[in-house]
Amino acid sequence: MYEKRIEDLVLNICGSLMMAIGIQCFLEPARLVAGGVTGIGIMLSAVTADQFGIPTPLWLVNVVFNLPLFLAAWKMQGGRFVGKTILASLLFSFMLFLVQEINFYSGDLIISSVYGGTLVGIGLGLVLRTGATTGGVDLAAYLMQKKWHRSPISKKIFVMDAVVIFSGMVMFGSVNGLYAILSVFITERCTRWLLEGGATLRGAIVISDKAKEIGEALNLRLERNAAAFCTKTTTDEAEKEMLFCVFSQKEIQGAKSIIMNIDRKSIFLLTDIREVLGEEIIPK
Numbered sequence: 001m002y003e004k005r006i007e008d009l010v011l012n013i014c015g016s017l018m019m020a021i022g023i024q025c026f027l028e029p030a031r032l033v034a035g036g037v038t039g040i041g042i043m044l045s046a047v048t049a050d051q052f053g054i055p056t057p058l059w060l061v062n063v064v065f066n067l068p069l070f071l072a073a074w075k076m077q078g079g080r081f082v083g084k085t086i087l088a089s090l091l092f093s094f095m096l097f098l099v100q101e102i103n104f105y106s107g108d109l110i111i112s113s114v115y116g117g118t119l120v121g122i123g124l125g126l127v128l129r130t131g132a133t134t135g136g137v138d139l140a141a142y143l144m145q146k147k148w149h150r151s152p153i154s155k156k157i158f159v160m161d162a163v164v165i166f167s168g169m170v171m172f173g174s175v176n177g178l179y180a181i182l183s184v185f186i187t188e189r190c191t192r193w194l195l196e197g198g199a200t201l202r203g204a205i206v207i208s209d210k211a212k213e214i215g216e217a218l219n220l221r222l223e224r225n226a227a228a229f230c231t232k233t234t235t236d237e238a239e240k241e242m243l244f245c246v247f248s249q250k251e252i253q254g255a256k257s258i259i260m261n262i263d264r265k266s267i268f269l270l271t272d273i274r275e276v277l278g279e280e281i282i283p284k
Contacts, residue, residue: 008084008130008131008132011126011127011129011130012087012088012091012126012127012130012132013091014123014126015088015122015123015124015125015126015127015130016088016091016092016094016095016123016127016134017095017098017099017123018119018120018122018123018126019092019095019119019120019123019124019127019134020092020095020096020098020099020123021095021099021102021104021119022115022116022117022118022119022120022123023038023042023058023096023116023120024058024096024099024100024102025099025102025103025104025105025116026104026105026111026112026113026115026116026119027042027112027113027116027120027180027183028041028042028045028058029103029105029112030105030109030112030113030116030176030179031046031168031172031176032109032112032113032116032168032176032179032180032183033164033165033167033168033169033171033172033176033177033180034116034117034120034165034180034183034184034187035137035160035161035162035164035165035180035184036136036137036161036164037061037062037065037066037135037136037137038058038061038062038136039161039164039165039168039180040061040065040164041056041058041061041062041065042058042168043167043168043171044056044061045057045058045061046171046172057096057097057100058096058100059093059094059096059097059100062089062092062093062096062135062136063089063090063093065136066089066093066135066136066139069135069136069139069140069143070082070085070086070089070135070139072143073085073139073142073143076143084130084131084132085132085133085134085135085139086135087132088127088130088132088133088134088135089134089135089136092127092134109175109176109179110179112179112183113179113180113182113183113186114182114183114186116183117182117183117184117185117186117187117190118186118187118190120183120187120190121186121187121188121189121190121191121193121194122190122191122194124187124191125190125191125192125193125194125195126194128191128195129194129195137157137160137161137164138157140160141156141157141160144156161184165177165180165181165184168180201246201247201248201272201273202246202247202248202252202270202271202272202273203244203245203246203247203270203271203272203273204243204244204245204246204247204252204255204268204269204270205242205243205244205267205268205269205270205271206242206243206244206245206259206266206267206268206269207241207242207243207266207267208241208243208259208262208263208265208266208267209241209263209265209266210262210263210266211241211242211243212241213262213263214243214258214259214262214263214266215243215245217258217262218243218245218255218258218259221254221258246273252270256268
């Protein structure tokens with residue numbers, strides 16, 4: 001338990017730092033509003049800089065906007081629920097404070113959107129792996145779901161982020177808005193990659209009269225253990241065995257060749273595998 005807490009703390013620190021660098025050093029100087037509280041902060045910082053000559057610090061905006069959300073979540077769900085999120089949000093705000101004077105921006109919107117989106121995506125993935133979030137739109141959508149639960153929480157997050165991104169597009173122009181959308185896409189892909197793993201795994205389902213023979217061949221030639229089940233097809237009342245096995249992408253063609261050589265009338269189905277628990281069935 002103690003090691004897990006240390007691991008979560010390290011992941012939170014690394015993730016928050018990467019997110020802060022991505023936003024403060026790439027997205028904010030290029031004025032790419034990619035949604036969320038930090039997107040509001042980028043717009044607010046630009047307004048105060050233009051009007052008063054003093055940009056509003058993003059870390060301050062993050063703290064001010066999240067504080068009432070934390071209080072509401074604490075009241076509705078208790079301290080255990082919101083504890084990790086408060087820690088992650090405070091770490092994120094602290095990292096924004098630390099890197100606020102660093103600037104890698106080169107004037108190229110493509111570089112800003114790609115590097116900013118990548119850093120934010122990987123950082124967010126590290127934070128989410130600890131079971132926490134950085135608050136903001138995600139926490140607001142969760143609290144709204146408790147009161148208005150007709151629409152799914154994902155739709156609420158999408159609508160709020162879309163409003164922020166559209167506002168940024170109106171304020172900074174359509175070109176900046178389009179590059180901001182590109183950074184959002186990159187962030188989503190990097191976060192998914194980190195949470196689900198970089199290796200592509202495929203689940204194979206084989207229905208055949210020779211399922212036992214196929215399973216033995218897969219185990220012998222590819223070292224893949226196959227789980228066997230009994231099933232019936234719609235065209236045949238006789239019971240057939242169904243095999244299920246997990247392959248890496250590079251093993252698929254070899255598995256298909258093995259199966260077709262044994263039984264060309266077999267039914268072979270493939271599906272994506274998002275998560276595997278149990279290291280003994282993960283392809284090497």
